[in-house]
Amino acid sequence: MEPPSAAAPACAAPSRRVAHLDMDAFYASVELLRYPELRGLPVVIGAGTRYQPHVNADGSRSFHRLRTYAGRGVVTTSTYEARALGVFSAMGMMKAAQLAPDAVLLPVDFAAYRDCSRRFKQAVAAIAPHIEDRGIDEIYIDLTALPEDSLTLARRLKEAVKQATGLSCSIGISPNKLLSKLASELDKPDGITIIGPGDLQRRIWPLDVSKVNGIGPKATERLRALGIDTIARLAQTPPALLQAQFGLSYARWLLDVTQGVDDRPVRTWSVPKSISRETTFERDLDVRRDRAELSTILVRLCTQLEGDLERKGYLGRTVGVKLRFDDFRTVTRDLTLPDAVADAAALLRGARACLKRIAFDHRLRLLGVRISALEKRNDSTRAGTQLSLY
Template identity: 50%
Template sequence: MFSSGVFLSGRIIAHLDMDAFYANAELVRNPALRGLPVAVGGRRGMQPLPGQQFPTLAQYEGRGVLTTANYEARALGLHSAMPTMKAAKLAPHAVLLPADFDWYKTLSRQFKTAVRELAPNVEDRGIDEIYIDLTGETGGDFEAAIELARHLKAAVTRATGGMTCSVGLSENKLTSKICSDLQKPNGLSVVRPDQFQEIIWPLPVGKINGVGPKAQEKLKAMGVNSIAELAAQPVDLLRERFGESYGLWMHESAHGIDRREVTLFSEPKSISRETTFENDMHVRRQRDNLTQVLEHLADKLSQDLARKQRLAKTIGVKVRFADFKSLTRDTTTGLTVRTADEVLQAARACLKKIPFEDKGARSTIRLLGIKASHLITPAEDALEKAAEESRRTKGQAQLFLDLEDAP
């Protein structure tokens, strides 16, 4: 067995997570929304009904899903990726706004710039979260790290016009990710090396990023509900029940082991989006719901491609069935993909290659994902197209010369 709370000695890693980022970004732009339940994911052009200040979920008709919801809306049961019509039944009077990703990206750049001015070793993990290696700035001293984290939080609030973030501090990324969620919103949580058992072990296993609803159900059937109970399981048993790599990862995570470094920059080899369902989805009976999720994932993936200024030559899909077995399929058409419609079309082509069933193990799925790979920049795409055009033109010219020389 590993000793609990194994860390890379001397490191201090922060995980900074913006609080309900998209929804709170709307509050910055329109303070009249403050205190109201707000969901993001409506159609552009929706107008409030007479006598109302904002459009509401009650007005929505369609097959979309929510992008996010603020904390007031979450208290009513709303959450990201929820079908909007279902959200309308739960909270018809909640405000529904369209997503404005240009505005969100502006605020994202502002908060990250503010952080880098105080602590430059930042790993970008998306539009609303980052890891920060504070080791150099603090000399490995947690008291200094706590003080610096307070300054970082204040800097983020100033840079974004009042938005808040939550920060977790520990000696590795996995534990800091758990920490940042413990006191949301506007929290600051710390786990020193000797506090892992005290603070982390009592938490539900679902607090470990990567242990989804179905894995939690399977662990519950084994009598495992807390991280402490997961840590007590023999690693061989976890490997047997969950597979070699995932079982070992669960064992190490429950003991606070995470050797990953903060990566300041890495050329993306692929970009993916996936979601794990709270309940298994039947591929035939719940086809409409799965279509909504697929469209949502394609939209998010296209936004990721745009943000990273990449085009994809290959699109793949991943499906995990109720028995935890996964299948992947991909397609490479020879054309580059960038828009949500292009991603969606390619993903649908991939799904047609998966042998779903009406009954049995391949009739219900617990996870659906889309991946873009073989990424290139727009400049590289232009060069490749120019080279191809040059080859085509030369080929036509050579054919003409060959015809001229023919007897």
């Protein structure tokens, strides 16, 4: 096989315009709307409800500090001030407490985040309806057919989001999704970045290779071992070397990245592979002594998953469970049902059937439930069965 060759430069098709809109520190920003007195302070979100702020007799609020946290949770998000202290999402809370002990600690409120997500997406859709939903806080938008110039559109979108939510966002605009996602990170927070002719080498090539969506931790490590730390260095790497290290297909894609080539369309909808809920316990739980607590947690996860399916409009045929034991061993089991389901009672039955196929020889630190083999539901499907803990 011949080694891959460099692709055509980015911006070769200027008629295509794609935006990536990313909310700024989304969960944290929602909380700062609720608690404006915390603006400018390091704030970490990721605790349970027992860390709710306390309302004092005079109406003021007292907040927990990160140093008071005890448990094994992870940081959901943090403000930019906390990030400056080294605290980032997915970091263990106890490690975060060592880095920023005086940071304010807040519990997560996913209901509030989902409501804000819905409002900002509705505001964007009123201006540019061709949207690809990429999660609770980010979307791609196809701007190609709109008459306004890119800067005018970006300003309109940001103002609409601000009016709908009170929050800021950052927008990257380029000929494709790859460059727009990279661009939206360049001038955060509250930024607008437009990548046009000549901007590829100037703004994208200096970025670390790990910034590219699709170059994960393992690939980043292998690239660094070859002395490749930036997109510019990747662009200068002989194609034969990349093929030898990564294979033909991935090597070609890496070279496309360096040239800003990405032909993926903005898809207005897509069926996710799976939807899941999981929780890490504050302490290791014993399957016998803590049976009642584990059962309560399992019911709660299935109920939350039912809500996710209802909100997203899906049914699923394959139910799965995920367990992590106190020795950090992770076990999963799946069960394919005869019919697609969405109600919590059916999810619970499937999850319990999966659990019966696992040997519980250690205490548990995590439990998760997932549903896959998804399909769109019709309007006549309704959930809401009352559940029993046993």
